[in-house]
Amino acid sequence: MPAIIADNSGKILRASAGLRELTGYCSRELSRMPLGLIAGDGRPFPEGVSETWLFTKDGGKVLVRACASSSSGAVLIIFHPLEREKELADSLVAARAELTTRQRYLEDFREGVFRMISDLDRSESELKGALQKLSETQMQLMQSSKMTALGELAASLAHEVAQPLTVIRGVSQGMLRSMTAGEAGALAFEKVNLISEAARKMEAIVKHLRVFTRVTPPAFEPVDLNSVVRDAFLILKEMLIAHSIDTVIDLAPVPGIAGNQTRLEQVIINLVTNARDAMPDGGVLKVMSLTSERDGKRYAVLTVEDTGTGIPREIIDRIFDPFVTTKEAGKGTGLGLSITAGIVKEHRGYIKVESDPHGTAFHVFIPALEKC
Ligand SMILES: Nc1ncnc2c1ncn2[C@@H]1O[C@H](COP(=O)(O)OP(=O)(O)OP(=O)(O)O)[C@@H](O)[C@H]1O
Ligand SMILES: [Mg+2]
Structure with a gap:
């Protein structure tokens, strides 16, 4: 930290390494140097805090905030280079901006993660839906192959049954016709009628089955x-x-x-x-x-x-x-x-x-x- 101890007459007694570094003077050069040559405007240095210049060995000057306090015949002055303060302030602003950027990045990241999670949720439910559809399709396929087998069975059954049915129906109707002519009792008539009716229903089923199992398109x-x-x-x-x-x-x-x-x-x-x-x-x-x-x-x-x-x-x-x-x-x-x-x-x-x-x-x- 740049600091000087001067006596009451304004001569430098000691200078800190920070001051030497800032001004470019060595201890020997500074020793007994009038304070006015290095800081302020030559007037007695004011007590308390003031803004002033520090003069460097190479002819430059640095704006500083000086904080002077005297005690037992000596004055201690601590200098805060304002340029550095500004630098600090600038870097503070830059750091704050950096922090804001990082925070925003973090928020974006968090949002992205949330979005990804909800996308994942959605994909999971879409996948579940697809899986459900797949198993339904699989069921349908199984069902349709069962139906094909059933259809083939039904087609051959219809074919086999049709011929004897025609015979049963034809014969029973012939019998009915002769019976109505009075050749048999009422009980027998009723029974043959039942046979004929059952054969008619079976014929209707066979007709349905034939349409149902038709292979070639019309x-x-x-x-x-x-x-x-x-x-x-x-x-x-x-x-x-x-x-x-x-x-x-x-x-x-x-x-x-x-x-x-x-x-x-x-x-x-x-x-x-x-x-x-x-x-x-x-x-x-x-x-x-x-x-x-x-x-x-x-x-x-x-x-x-x-x-x-x-x-x-x-x-x-x-x-x-x-x-x-x-x-x-x-x-x-x-x-x-x-x-x-x-x-x-x-x-x-x-x-x-x-x-x-x-x-x-x-x-x-x-x-x-x-x-x-
Ligand atoms: N218009 C309708 N009103 C009320 N129920 C109906 C109607 N159409 C069909 N159904 C119902 O649907 C069922 C299936 O009809 P579908 O036509 O496939 O067979 P079915 O009429 O029972 O027999 P089939 O037509 O082979 O003689 C019927 O048994 C009946 O319960
Ligand atoms: Mg019907």
Whole structure:
């Protein structure tokens, strides 16, 4: 630290190493040097704190804050170079700025880490979702290979059973005809009638199975959905009247579709038959067509709506799976809707269902035929 001890006459008695270093003078040169030659303006040095100059040996000067105190005939003056203070202040400011930068960097870093953690969380949940999807797909694959095996089994079964069934049905009907002519008792008639009826139901199952297990895709051609509806109702009309069902057909012009008339008729027959079964005491059946546009694609839409009992909640997610039925044995095979879904899929369409205890509506969307 630069400091001087001077006597009352203002002569330097001792100078610290800090002062020697600052001024460039050696101890000998400083000894007895008048204070005015090295500090201040020649006047007696003021007590207390003041700002003044320190003169260096090489003719320079340093601005200092001098702190003088006298005691027992000597004066002690300690000098604080203001330049160094400024330097210190500057470096303090720089250090503070550095600290702020570091703090900001730390905050950015902390934020980055948080972001990374939340990204990791998100990726983890995305991964979980993907895994879930993967296992679902795996399940579907297993399901579909099971279904293929089941389909092959069903196809050969249908083939094997069809022939003897035709025989049973033909013979029992022949017997019935001769019996009505009075050749046998009422009991026998009833029994043969039972055989004939059972064979008819089995034939219906076999017919379903054949459609269900068809391997080769049907021929597609431009089809008007509305004329498919009209043709299907030629068959369905009487049956609906017999079940006290009022039918409302409301067909709007729809775009042509690429399809197979017979297969599409099957869709309508299956949906209408289900609607009939859902209205055992009669009701209203509405069949509508309209054009719909979704995701920039045009669709011909067919709606089959009934005022029936609605689809039971416990099976609504599975109604398109084969063999799902709520009908008593012999009345339903549970294949109708799975066949329907298969046909709609062949036509690159999809089905939507709305159902509550007051009725059900099936909406079948088939993409419009693209113009070349
Ligand atoms: N319109 C409807 N209203 C109420 N329930 C329905 C309707 N359509 C289908 N379901 C329910 O979905 C089940 C499955 O229908 P699906 O057509 O596949 O088989 P099914 O009618 O039982 O038998 P199948 O059509 O093979 O003779 C039905 O048993 C019935 O419970
Ligand atoms: Mg059905």
